[in-house]
Each structure stands twice: as C-alpha cells, then as structure tokens.
Amino acid sequence: MHPDETLRRLWDLAGLPPEALGFARLTGAEPALPSSFAVGTAAQASIAAAALAACELGHLRGAPRQQVTVDMLHAALECTAWFSLDGRVPPQWDPFSGLYRCADGWVRVHANFAHHRDGALRLMGLDPSTAQRADAETAMSRWKAIDFETAAADAGVVATALRRFDEWDATPQGRAIAAQPLFTLERIGDAPPRKLPPIDESLPPLAGLRVLDLTRVLAGPVGCRALAAFGADVMLVNAPHLPNIEAIADTSRGKLSAHLELNSDAGRATLAGLLTDAHVFVQGYRPGGLAQRGFGAAQNAQRRPGIVHVSLSAYGTEGPWAPRRGFDSLVQTAMGFNHAEGEAAGEGRPRALPMQILDEATGYLIAMGAAAALWRQQREGGSWLVQVSLAQTGQWLRGLGRLSNGFEVPRPDIEPWLESAASGFGELRSMRLSAQLARTPVAWRRPSMPPGTHPPRWP
Template identity: 75%
Template sequence: MNASEVLGGIWRQAGLPAEALPFARLTGADPVLPSSFAVGVAAQSTIAAAALAACELGHLRGSARQQVGVDMQHAALDCTGWFSLDGRVPDPWDTFSGLYRCADGWVRIHANFAHHRDGALRLMKLDPATATRAEAEAVMATWRAHEFEDAAAAQGLVATALRRFDEWGATPQGHAIAAQPLFTIERIGDAPPLALTPLREDQRPLTGVRVLDLTRILAGPVGGRALAAYGADVMLVNSPNLPNIESIADTSRGKLSTHVDLRTDEGRAVLQQLATQAHVFVQGYRPGGIASLGFGPAELARLRPGIVCVSLTAYGTQGPWANRRGFDSLVQTAMGFNHAEGEAAGDGKPKPLPMQILDEATGYLIAFGAAAALWRQQQEGGSWHVQVSLAQTGHWLRSLGRVPGGLSIARPDLKPYVETSASGFGELAALRHSAQLSRTPAAWPRPSMPPGSHPPVWPVDTAK
C-alpha cells in the first residue's frame, strides 16, 4: 500500500470526514532508510494523520481547511529522534542494553533506567556496582531465553526473548494483538461539548487546547510534542522522584514542564485541579499505575466531563502480557522484527529497525487520536478514551508489507532538516517537524526546559 492509502485507512477508522483527505499532500516512496520494512510509509502516514486531524479540529472551530504536506524522507528522519546538545550527540543506549546470546537463542535487555539495569544484573546474580558487560554476557549464555524473559517479567523488569514472526503469532499475546485494531476511540461517558474558542485564520489549529502529558520514554512524549507543534498548551508532568534520560531535551520542545508528586495528597490535588481545566489527558505509565492513584479514564471523566483520555501501553489491553512493561526495542525483538530484518540482511544476526518506529508512529497516533476524539467530542459531546500500544503498531507495520532491497540504500543526510534552538538543556539541534501546514506552520515557540521549570498552572487561554 502507498502512504495515501494507509492514511485513508487510519482516517476512516477514526470516523473523520472524507472531504478532508484531499488536503494531505504526501511525497516520496520507500525505501528512505535502510530497512526491509515500510518504515517510511509508517512515519509519513501517522505524521500526516496527526497534522490533518489537528487541522480538521481547527476547521471545526472556524478556520478554513489548509494543506498538510509531508515528505517521506523528512518524516522518516524526523522519526529517528536524532538530536545534539551543545554539539554533543548523546548515546541513546546504556552499556548493558542490547542483545545477549543465550543457551538457546537471544534476549534483549533494556537497561537505560538505572533501576531496570540494576534489577537485570541482580537477576543474573551480578553486583550492579562492579559488573561488566563481558560478565553479563557470560552469565546470559547460561540462561534459556524464555526462562530469563519470564523471570524478568515476574520482577517487573524489561527484557524479551527474540522470536520469529511465526513464533510470535503462535503465542497467546500474538493472537490477542492480531485480534485488536491499530487503535480504539471509545465514548466513555456523557457530557456537553467542551468550550473551545473560535480561531482566527492566523492561529495554529490546536490553539487553546490544554493537554496534560503524563508520559515518559518515548512514544508519549513524541505525541505531546506533536500536539504542541500544532498549537496546544502541553504540560509535561513529571515526578520529582523518577529519573529521565537525555531524549527529554528533544521531546520537550514546545511544552511546559512541571513537577507533581502523585504520592502525596497535595500532588494529587494539584493534578486534579489541572485536569478540571484540561481537554486531553495522556498517560503512558505501567498499566493500572495512574488509575491506582485516582486518574483512570472513568475517574477523569467524572472529574472533567468531556475530557479526552489517551492511554499508551506496550502490549495492548488484552492477553497475558497486557500488564507487562515494554519499550520499542523489546517489542521489536519479541514480535519478530529483529529476526526478520536480520534474515533480510543475509547474515542471520538479529538486526533492529533503523529507528524506534514503533515508538514514533505510536506517538503520532497519540496526537492523531487526541485530535480525532476532540473533533468527535465537539460534534457529539461525551467523554472519550483513546487506546494505543506499541505492539498494535507493530502488527500494523507488518501489514504494510516488505520493501525489496530496502536494506541496501544509504542513510540520507540529516543536515537539511536540522534546526537549532536555545533550551534549558543547552543549545539544542534537532529535526524540524516534518508536517508542513500551508497557512499556520507547525512551531515550538516554547523552548525545551528541564522537568520542574514551570509551575503547575495553566497559562491564560491564548485563543482569546
């Protein structure tokens, strides 16, 4: 399928008006990055869907429709997540992250957060303070892959065994994912349409929309960043007790960034107050984590009738892995992408996709789902719940087909797409947003700032 057909499928699934689709202009074709999968189509179609849905909500608020142009090469590079701070390109991976050969296969461990790294090393019976990668590799060679995967999951750690596509498809979780759509948008309560100020023609389409972003690495922050690019007031809410990794400098462009401690009564009261004035609440913590603190979709719909909730998970809401933590690299490994890419490369060694496309595409589906549900809320009223998962996006990516010879192309130059801005982290060089809005260009007028830089207070409605 080409990207326009894929975009049409996403659009129709959300129930958005077909007359908006001709305003999308998609250029380019796979391969654009070295992969045997249609990563360019996945990037371009989800970015276009997010931008077009934002513009359609703007049209509902009184603005004329505008053209949304997305070039596939720019979109794919946009989804690589490349950035530098003061000229330094951070290494995205911890020393202990990556693939390990086991007695009967391979396991991928995600160790970018210290508590995940230390937990995995303790499971190997190694001292986190002194262990080396070589020692970890020696221990892992004695484990059976699926036994380590199960032992890690039982301790809330993040590691998955390498599978082929057919092996994944034969698992109960593979069956569960195959039975689910790419995303769901569900009405969860009654409410009148929320008040949104009519737009002037020069205002970005989501101006005046307030978004609470309770997400971490990486899909959720990408979704919030896209909503900010289209004009939303996005407030990233971090815990003062949790660590972050350096990609937060890239994904915080355009956002307010505050600290709220939800373990305290005071913190929960602050978030409740913010939610009563929000239009969208996005969360990507472990399944049930936010709900246990009183901020599940049903509770939010009672607190703020008409709100749009967006929930992100790794493996969906059904099946035995529904409560498992996960990251893009692990989902790629579990579902069969690393094995298939290695086979396509010809050397048989497991090979990751050229970017975290499950994270990135899912992030843009978050932005799309939020805008689409808001459009429906304005038309129909009600409170709404959007659900996405990395594994559902992975299943969809497989459905886009393979790209013969895709691994043979060279990686294109990033430089034409890089912009530089001042930030609270230093001089930030990163990719410009790849969706080109013809009348109200996407932009991040708020600089990227460290967590806790802003008070937990909404700004004055800029749409007035």
C-alpha cells in the same frame, strides 16, 4: 501499501470526514531508510494523520481547511529522533542495553534506566556495582531465552526473548494483538459538547487547547510534542523522584514542564485542579498505575466530563502480557521484527529497525487520536478514551508489507533536516518537523526546559 491508502485507512478508523483527505499531499517513496519494512510509509502516514486531524479540528472551530504536506524521507529522518546538546550527541543506549546470546537463542535487555539495568544484572547473578558487559554476556549464555524473559517479567525487569513472526503469532499475546484494531476511540461517559475557543485562519489549529502530558518514554512525549507544535498548551508533569533519560531535552520542545508528587494529597489535588481546565489527558504509566491514584479514564471522565483521555501501553489491553512493561526495542524483539530484519539483511544475527518507529508512529497516533476524539466530542458530546499500544503499531507496520530492495538505499545525510534552538539543557540541535501546514507553519512557541522549571498551573 501505498502511503495515500495507508493514510486513508487511518483516517477511516478515526471516523473523520473523508473530504479532508483531499488536503493531504504525501511526497517521496520507499525505501526511505535501510530496512526491509515500510518504515518510511509508517512515519509519513502517522505524521500526516496527526497534522491533518489537528487541522480538521481547527476547521471545526472556524478556520478554513489547509493543505498538509509530508515528505517521506523527512518524516523517516524525523523519526530517528537524532539530537545533540552543545555539540554532544548523547548515547542512545546504556552499555548493558541490547541483544544477548543465550543457550538457545537471544534476549534483548533494556537498561537505559539504572533501576532496570541493576535489576537485570542481579537477575543474572551479577553485582551491578562491578559488572562489565562481558560478564553479562557470559552470564546470559547460561540462560534459556524464554526462562530469562519469564524471570524478568516476574521480577519487574524489562527484557524479552527474540522470536520469529510465526512464533509470536502462536503466543496468546500475539493472537490477542492480531484481534485488535490499530487504535480505539471509545465514548466512556455522557457530557455535552464542550465549547472550544473559536479560531480564525491566522491561528494554529490547536490554539487555546490544554493538554496534560503524563508520559515518559518515548511515544507519549513525541505525541504530546506534536500537539504542542500544532498550537496546544502542553504541560509535561513529572514526579520529582523519577529518573529521566537525555531524550527528554528533545521531546520537551514546546511544553511547559512541572513537577508533581502524585503519592501526596497535595500533588493529587493540584493535578485534579489542572484537569478541570484541560481538554486532553495523556498517560503512559504502567497499566492501572494512575487509576490507583484516582486518575484513571473513568475517574477523569467523572471529574471532568468531556475530557479526552489517551492511554498508552506496550502490549495493549488484552492478553496475558497486557500488564507488562515494555519499550520499542523490546517489542521489536518479541514480535519478530529483529529476526526478520536480520534475515533480510543476510547478516547472520538479529538486526533492529533503523529507528524506534513503533515509538514514533505510536506517538503521532496519540496526537491523531486526541484531535479526532476532540472532533468527535464537539459533534457528539461525551467523554472519550483513546487507546494505543506499541504492539498494535507493530502489527500495523507488519501489515504494510516488506521491501525487496530496502537495504539498497544508503543512510542519508541528516544535516539539511536539522535546526538549532536554545534550551534549558543547552544548545539543542534536532530534527525539524516534517509536517508542513500551508497557512499556519508548525512551530514550538516554548523552548525545551528541564522538569520542574514551570509551576503547575496553566498560563
């Protein structure tokens, strides 16, 4: 599908005015990175949709519309999420993460968090303190793929069996995902339009807006980082006891970063106070996790009428897998992408997509959905729920079509697309934003800082 048409369909699904599409300029063409899938189109269209929606909200607040330009190669490289700290490139994967050959197929294990790694190793019958990757491979060779996937889900371990597209389509979860739209914007309560501070042509489109970011890996942090780049005050809220991966250095650009313990009365009271002055609440915890603490969508709408609540999940809200934890790499494997990509490459084994495009595109759909829901709130009133999932984004990516020449393009040099900045983690070298706004250039006003650096209060 052509990128312009892809963007138009995203725009129509969000219910935004069609005349704004005349201010979008998409350059470049597929293939952008080596893949049989239209990953460049997915990156470019989702990034452009987020930027254009932010600008349309800015227009509603009093600023003239402005041109949004996104180059496909730049967008695709941005979605590789490459970064370094003080010249060191952190490893993307734990040694135990990845594909394992089983007795009748393959399983992918996600082990970047220690508790997930240790849980998977124990399920294999191994001692996490002494096990080596070779031990895990031997242990996995005795399992049937679906048996391990089922046992992992029962044990709270994150692992999925490799499927072909037709096998995924035949599952109850595959059918549930196919029946859902890419994302949903739903009015969930009555409220008058909340007056937003007006802006003029000199201010970024989301200036003066406040976003609570209760997300961890990777789509949610990317979406909230985009909202910060478009001018919003974004506060990342972490629990002090939860582990983080090094990618937080890259995804925290532009954000305040505070600690709150939501298992305590004091922590919940502080979050409730922050919510009172927030415009957007973004959460990516396991389904129902925040509702148990009093911050589900309906609870937030009652506490702060007019709120936009954005909810991220791995496998959507329908079907038997709706409660399951998941990550981009696992969703790729479960849905059929790894099998299809390996088959197209002729390598004789499964192959991952060239970046975590389900995470990245979903992140920008979070940013688009938040801006679109705020736009709707200004015109119609109400509180709003935006729902996205990695699996729904995967279904959308599959619908963009396949590329017969996708592996003919070489992996490009990333150096021209990088920028450097001081951060609380060290010298951060990372990808520049590919969305270019004609009048108010995108920028992060705050450096990336470690969790807990800032007090939990709005500036």
